[in-house]
Amino acid sequence: MKRILVPIKRVVDYNVRIRVKPDGSGVITDGVKMSINPFDEIALEEALRIKEKGLADEVLAVSIGPADCQQQLRTALAMGADRAILVQTDAVVEPLDVARMLRTICDRESIFLAILGKQAIDDDCSQTGQMLAALWGRPQATFASKVEIDGAVARVTREVDAGLETLEIDLPAVITTDLRLNEPRYVKLPDIMKAKKKPLDTVDTASLGVTPVERLKAVKFDPPPQRTKGIMVKDAQELVDALRRKGLA
Amino acid sequence: MNRILIVAEHDGARVNPAIAKCVTCARAIPDAEVTLAVFAADPATVAASAAAIAGVDRVVTVTHAAHANPLAAAIAPQLAELAAGYSHVFGPSTTFGKDLMPRVAALLDSAQVSDLMAVESATRFRRPIYASNAIVTVESSAGAKVVATVRIASFEAAGVSVAPAPIEAAVVSAAPDTHTRFVSVSSARSDRPDLQTAAKVVSGGRALASAENFGILFKLADKMGAAVGASRAAVDAGYAANDMQVGQTGKIIAPQLYLAFGISGAIQHLTGIKDARTIVAVNKDPEAPIFEVADIGLVGDLFQVVPEIERLLDRPG
Incomplete structure (x- = not known):
């Protein structure tokens, strides 16, 4: 059985305007719309396409977090994942502990490919995929914009600062997705109905042998410094004059 | 220590x-x-x-x-x-x-x-x-x-x-892992400054409307000794290369001068330019959010403004 693992993170929706709580204890998440991390949707889409090409047999979606993560896992099942596991915890789980839990799942589920989003849009850490690859002792191809599976290897094109880099990696391996890898499909109503019948198991962190540890304590949260609105000019001449006054032209 | x-x-x-x-x-x-x-x-x-x-x-x-x-x-x-x-x-x-x-x-x-x-x-x-x-x-x-x-x-x-x-x-005993092999790297390397460390950056958005039109920004950038960047919308539309993307999921930059042409200023783009010393925005839409953070703003058509700026830079001030 060739099984692909796709971790799913529940995050504040892309379109929500983030505000820091007045007491600096966090950002306001009460009552705001929550969604699948957009990069994880791209990861799931890629896994589904690989399966649809006959190169994998099953797509397993895993989320780590509170009971509400079931919503995002149901969406993942509706998109086409075959089954889902929720590792239920109310603790803050840092990327290293997420990677540890995923590593255990990779072993137990004989994963041949783990596809993750390159970063979560809440903490913007961009760590979990690389950490999983390290703990698993397997290759990583991060920031992927093209993935080709060919037997026991994958050729992955990566978006790097210099342009596009292509790597060849032995499977099993970890791939993290960049924006332009694919465009995730829309979920149709019949798929949502079907997803309700797909298996969603709930386990706890202890069953994966991990007790989440807070290695980096969040001391306080601040709003970012704001830029102030500057001047408006009426034409290119005034614009160039303004640049010259600043010594920039 | x-x-x-x-x-x-x-x-x-x-x-x-x-x-x-x-x-x-x-x-x-x-x-x-x-x-x-x-x-x-x-x-x-x-x-x-x-x-x-x-x-x-x-x-x-x-x-x-x-x-x-x-x-x-x-x-x-x-x-x-x-x-x-x-x-x-x-x-x-x-x-x-x-x-x-x-x-x-x-x-x-x-x-x-x-x-x-x-x-x-x-x-x-x-x-x-x-x-x-x-x-x-x-x-x-x-x-x-x-x-x-x-x-x-x-x-x-x-x-x-x-x-x-x-x-x-240094003497290290750990052997490099061999399960990962480099195949190739393709880059549109040019003589222009590196986007991530350039002092000046000229950047374009979806309003450029084609890859060919980006040429006017390259021309202006060359005159100013600037690097060229792009919004995600412009990159997604295929007008600019992926390594030109500025923003949350692209490059975070802090040039002395950032000139944004036809970029509306989505929050994810602004993330990438917040540390720029001076932001200049040219956009047809007076309500574009980029004007809220711009030090110098001009409501106008970039296809007229860009060649004009280029011409004016040739004249001594």
């Missing part, structure tokens, strides 16, 4: 300009001793450029054929081994550093501070979250090794040293 090890990203000839910014960050830590580590197939010239950065106390080199092209899988086990005896291990927040450092952190059983933007003490740092819509202060546990990527837009580059730092070859 805080002993800080920085992985010196390079192109085979010189260290990346981001490294001089990492050195400034490391120097902000009290009582710091700064070592740069060069992993290369032939490290001599790279090591010399690393040793010339002011504030560097020592350069160590690791020579291996596997480092002809930088691969996280090859460097990580050796960097993790080298990290013994250091209190901090830093890399730049470039795609190289973002790829490598979490792999190193996991091998060291450490957490990672991503995009470190300010040092408050040897264990307390600030970093942006939620596309820079919030800044979190984090404290690492006492005695734990601090692994971090340094947000290069937040630090000035260290200068050139009058007396170069000593260079020594």
Whole structure:
């Protein structure tokens, strides 16, 4: 059985305007719309396409977090994942502990490919995929914009600062997705109905042998410094004059 | 004493300009001793450029054929081994550093501070979250090794040293992993300045409407000695190459001057330019959010304004 693992993170929706709580204890998440991390949707889409090409047999979606993560896992099942596991915890789980839990799942589920989003849009850490690859002792191809599976290897094109880099990696391996890898499909109503019948198991962190540890304590949260609105000019001449006054032209 | 090890990203000839910014960050830590580590197939010239950065106390080199092209899988086990005896291990927040450092952190059983933007003490740092819509202060546990990527837009580059730092070859026993092989890299390399470290950046959005039209921005950029960037919308539409994308998921930049043409200013784009000294925006839509952060704004058609600016720059002011 060739099984692909796709971790799913529940995050504040892309379109929500983030505000820091007045007491600096966090950002306001009460009552705001929550969604699948957009990069994880791209990861799931890629896994589904690989399966649809006959190169994998099953797509397993895993989320780590509170009971509400079931919503995002149901969406993942509706998109086409075959089954889902929720590792239920109310603790803050840092990327290293997420990677540890995923590593255990990779072993137990004989994963041949783990596809993750390159970063979560809440903490913007961009760590979990690389950490999983390290703990698993397997290759990583991060920031992927093209993935080709060919037997026991994958050729992955990566978006790097210099342009596009292509790597060849032995499977099993970890791939993290960049924006332009694919465009995730829309979920149709019949798929949502079907997803309700797909298996969603709930386990706890202890069953994966991990007790989440807070290695980096969040001391306080601040709003970012704001830029102030500057001047408006009426034409290119005034614009160039303004640049010259600043010594920039 | 805080002993800080920085992985010196390079192109085979010189260290990346981001490294001089990492050195400034490391120097902000009290009582710091700064070592740069060069992993290369032939490290001599790279090591010399690393040793010339002011504030560097020592350069160590690791020579291996596997480092002809930088691969996280090859460097990580050796960097993790080298990290013994250091209190901090830093890399730049470039795609190289973002790829490598979490792999190193996991091998060291450490957490990672991503995009470190300010040092408050040897264990307390600030970093942006939620596309820079919030800044979190984090404290690492006492005695734990601090692994971090340094947000290069937040630090000035260290200068050139009058007396170069000593260079020594390091002995490491960890073998590079071979399950990952470099195939190729394709880049639209040009004579233009590097987008991530350029003093001036000319940038275009969806309003450019075609890849050909981006040519007018390249022309203006060449006149100004500027790099060229693009919004995600322009890159997604195929008007600009992916490595030109500025924003939350592209490049975070801090030029002296950022000229945005036909960019509306989505929050994810503004994340990438917040640290620019001066932002200039030209947009047809007077309600475009970019005007809220621009130092100089002009409501107008970029296809008229860009050639006019170019013409005016030729005339003495």
